[in-house]
Amino acid sequence: MSAVENEGGRGGARAYALASSLGRFLVIAVTTYLGLLAVTFFIGRVIPIDPVLAVLGDRAPANVVERTRREMGLDLPLVEQFYIYVKNALSGNFGTSVLTTNAVMTDIRRALPATTELATLGTLIGALFGVPLGVLAAVRRGSLIDQIVRVIGLIGYSVPIFWLGLLGLVLFYAKLQWVAFPARLDVVYEYTFTPITGFYLLDAAMQGQWDVFWDAFRHIVLPASLLGYFSLAYISRMTRSFMLNELAQEYIVAARAKGLSETRIIWGHALRNAAVPMVTVIALSYAGLLEGSVLTETVFSWPGIGLYITNSLQNADMNAVLGGTIVIGSVFIAINLLSDLLYRLLDPRTKSA
Numbered sequence: 140m141s142a143v144e145n146e147g148g149r150g151g152a153r154a155y156a157l158a159s160s161l162g163r164f165l166v167i168a169v170t171t172y173l174g175l176l177a178v179t180f181f182i183g184r185v186i187p188i189d190p191v192l193a194v195l196g197d198r199a200p201a202n203v204v205e206r207t208r209r210e211m212g213l214d215l216p217l218v219e220q221f222y223i224y225v226k227n228a229l230s231g232n233f234g235t236s237v238l239t240t241n242a243v244m245t246d247i248r249r250a251l252p253a254t255t256e257l258a259t260l261g262t263l264i265g266a267l268f269g270v271p272l273g274v275l276a277a278v279r280r281g282s283l284i285d286q287i288v289r290v291i292g293l294i295g296y297s298v299p300i301f302w303l304g305l306l307g308l309v310l311f312y313a314k315l316q317w318v319a320f321p322a323r324l325d326v327v328y329e330y331t332f333t334p335i336t337g338f339y340l341l342d343a344a345m346q347g348q349w350d351v352f353w354d355a356f357r358h359i360v361l362p363a364s365l366l367g368y369f370s371l372a373y374i375s376r377m378t379r380s381f382m383l384n385e386l387a388q389e390y391i392v393a394a395r396a397k398g399l400s401e402t403r404i405i406w407g408h409a410l411r412n413a414a415v416p417m418v419t420v421i422a423l424s425y426a427g428l429l430e431g432s433v434l435t436e437t438v439f440s441w442p443g444i445g446l447y448i449t450n451s452l453q454n455a456d457m458n459a460v461l462g463g464t465i466v467i468g469s470v471f472i473a474i475n476l477l478s479d480l481l482y483r484l485l486d487p488r489t490k491s492a
Contacts, residue, residue, distance in 0.1 A: 168476050173225070175468045179461045180224050184217070190457055233462030238454045243462035247444060251466065252337025253323060254436070254443030258428035260340075260363040265370025266421050272371070273378025277386060278405055288375055295372025300365060304438035307361050319357040321440040328354060362439040366432060370424045377420045381413035388412075415482065422478035426471045 183190070191199075191208050199207075208214055212223055227233070233243035276288035311317045319325065324332065324339060332351045335342045340359070343352035385391065386409055394404045433445035440446070444463050451459035 164476065164480060168472065171472050171476075172469065175465060175472065176225050176228055177221070179464055179468075180221050183457055183461050184220075186457070228465055233465070234458035236451065236459040237456040238451055238459060243459050246447060246459065247463060247466050249337070250442060250444040250447045250463075252334075253441060254429060254432055254445060256338045256340065257359060257363055257366065257435070257441060257443060258425060258432060260359060261366030261428050261432075262370055262421065262425040264364060264367025265374050265424060268367070269371040269374030270378050270417070273375040274382055274405065274410060276375065276379045277382030280383065285379075288379070292372040292376045295369050299434075300369060301434045301438050303365055303368075304362070304435060307365060308438070311361055318361045319354065321358075321438070323355065323358055323442055324351070325354050325358075362435050362441060366428050366435055370428060373424050373427075374417075374420060378413065378417060381416055382409055385409040385413050419478040419482050422474050422481070426474040429474075430467045430471050 191204055191211065191213065212220055215223075231244045233247075235241070236243050236246055239246055272288045272291070276285040279285050308321065312320060328351050332339075332343065332348060333346075335345065339355040340352060343349070343355055382405075386405075391404060391409060394408055395401075399408075432441075432443065433449055435441065436443045436445040437449055444467060448460055448463040448467075451457075451463070
């Protein structure tokens, strides 16, 4: 067999492997999303809240209630209702919010950038501090530094975030006055600042409104630091585990035998190999902050999707609750699958799997 034929055979095998991998990726994504829709659909049907009465009120006439029930399709068989539900969800139609009287998707588009900005800054804080702490704990395994880093991570896992949020407000806002009051922006800027992307820090910098930028920073720094602390606890723990595994490998022994400096071995070799699974860890941490910032947004009156869902739940606005849940779940699924794809692209050992 000629070299050209061999090369063509290898190229065909690689193309088949890539197509197979993408096919599995799409099947997993579609199946997971349909599962999310099924769960939210049946939750909406089993909760003891009548969506018709939530819209019309308890004193609506019976004929109006029945007519509205037919208009909403709630008199149809469950299978048909689920089909309509999936079709509407795929088109971004989650109905109208009872609380705001806006389309749910309109409210979500307004609230999601606030949550994304908060979670992004929290993840950056967690990664910038968590990775070096994890590396330091692994290098100094068993030392006092290692114990301190592990205790910091344990506290981050154990202490409720709402308690830390209230404590932070008492200390840094009420006592020291280092941060601004719970909100996203001072009232004085609400009518003079026009957001472009919905990310206030970015929008203020793009427009050169540095007074707005620093005011937004003073509002976001405390809640983002709290989320960053919880992200740090997870990232530092996983970084330590990955680094301990790499430092026990034979190539590290060989590098030391060759006389390479300890700094180059740790940061240039061990951390480089540990960085591949750490991409997945940081991505999952980011997704976790996006979906888990409900308590933080509630404590700090942060107008994100977590606070939106909480307020909607308290007012029995199930269209908004289910719509927000689907959007956050979709983002979590997308980030999870993307991190898995990045892992496969960055780690050559998985290309043959």
